[in-house]
Amino acid sequence: DYEAYYKKQKADSNCGFAEEFEDLKIVGTSQAKIHALTLDNKPKNRYNNVLPDSSRVKLSIIHGSPYDDYINANYMPQGYLSRKEFIAAQGPLPTTVNEFWRMIWEKNVQTLVMLTRCNEQGRFLQVKCEQYWSSGTKHFENITVKTTSEIPLEDWTIRDFDIKNLQVKTAETRSIRHFHFTAWPDHGVPETTELLISFRHLVREHMNQYSRHSPTVVHCAGVGRTGTFIAIDRLIFQIERENIVDVFGIVHDLRMHRPLMVQTEDQYVFLNQCALDVIRSRTGTNVDLIYQNTAALSIYENVEPKKRYS
Template sequence: FGLSRSVAVSVEDFEAYYKKQRADSNCGFAEEFEDLKVVGTAQSKLHALNVENKPKNRYNNVLPDSSRVKLSILHGSPSDDYINANYMPGYNSRKEFIAAQGPLPTTVNDFWRMIWEKNVQTLVMLTRCNEQGRVKCEQYWSSGTKRCDNIIVKATSEITLEDWTLRDFDIKNVKTAETRAVRQFHFTAWPDHGVPETTELLISFRHLVREHMNQYSRHSPTVVHCAGVGRTGTFIAIDRLIFQIERENTVDVFGIVHDLRMHRPLMVQTEYVFLNQCALDIIRSRTGTNVDLIYQNTAAIYENI
């Protein structure tokens, strides 16, 4: 099942295309998004629906399939290898990211085991633990030390800024005594079932994360999670979009979302138009408007701390 249609537009033509698709209450974008509805939904969910694994899923429609992340088998049970997470293609490699659900109380240990086994050093969280009175994600860290099976997670620093929080952890494998550093980038300004107030906010956050990835995660995946799929897909899509614009001089939001959905169904939800808006703002910022200043400020805040 290939692309029903790629919607690759050159950077020069994108503004005109965007205006056309936005007309009549986003009619054009709504049609594109409709074409994406079934993409990736036909894949087998055998492991996800296994009786022992079912309780490990937060939502019964967000289930990993062929690109699922497999953990080691701990207690001799085949279901030990299951976690609700998929390898996701980034711009630079086909396993550049892992998209995961927000851990449940019963899957926190598996989550840290995945971070250890896949040598993850960059962790991106795009939801608050509780939103509008509903639990979206179990808080999988504590201010001190937390033991998760054979992994000890120790919080070493926390910096709270207006729109995101940065946390550093040392994680230690009890069996081998090896310790590694993991940085969590927690974006806190994303309203539930909505989109961030400005595209610049998320674009700046992406630059911050990408800087860390380039330094520490070139050879291991970056874990991205929200509660389920929408924001995670959006973040990964923005990262790919920026590379696409910079390196290929084209924009293909449809093609990127299609590719993501072939790896994890339902990636990108209410944010489809927002992604196109991001592309437009990225293009405008390259022609010298104000976004570059925001990036510099972000870097400065970071160094001052």
């Protein structure tokens, strides 16, 4: 019955979806943020309204300070196989890159998803994420990161990193795959549902092979694109394995663990559009997922049009 529901909610300029999204406005906002708001940890937050709470990721204490364990990241409840299948994180700041790599080492992360460019052009050029890798080898306190391959594609780039922890006496080297989606505007949505669905399948394939026993880190600048990506993963599992669609419930659950996940109404509507196209592709009525997002196209008005990736 989802298609009929979608048409009803979509009517009158997305009126039904707008009401649903408004009902999510305060979800998760009243939770205490004791650790995030201490004087030592405040500078580690990119935004003062995106602060982790009870589900925060805790690091080891290495310098003897109780604040060593803080990073702006949360375990998310959306994993289909594990309640800690995902870590949602902010884009690292220059002062938190070391903690970011320490988190990846300590949590044995093998799949890393980046949904923002380091610098993005809005009205002004904005730094959304400190670049935490280089073309060669880079040192982050006790961790070395070596880029072993980089494959730039039209809408995303795939990199492989080898990382070592110099504090570990063994010569252990770990491999990480970095999925960097570059065609997603801040506060907006990808140009087509096909793009995000295809990218999710690519990431999920790697997760199923290499990250079944460790979390996958997902980050943008803060919460919007990260929440949307984690939500689409859960949504596709819902459709494929449970034969239900509950976008509202998924976003509600996300926000109870990290505020503002799926940050804009456009992103919320886009998730519902993804659900419709996944259902149609399964029933053979929309195999190519041909939905074109006109709002997203207007964001690219000053950019040379891209060819669709297949």
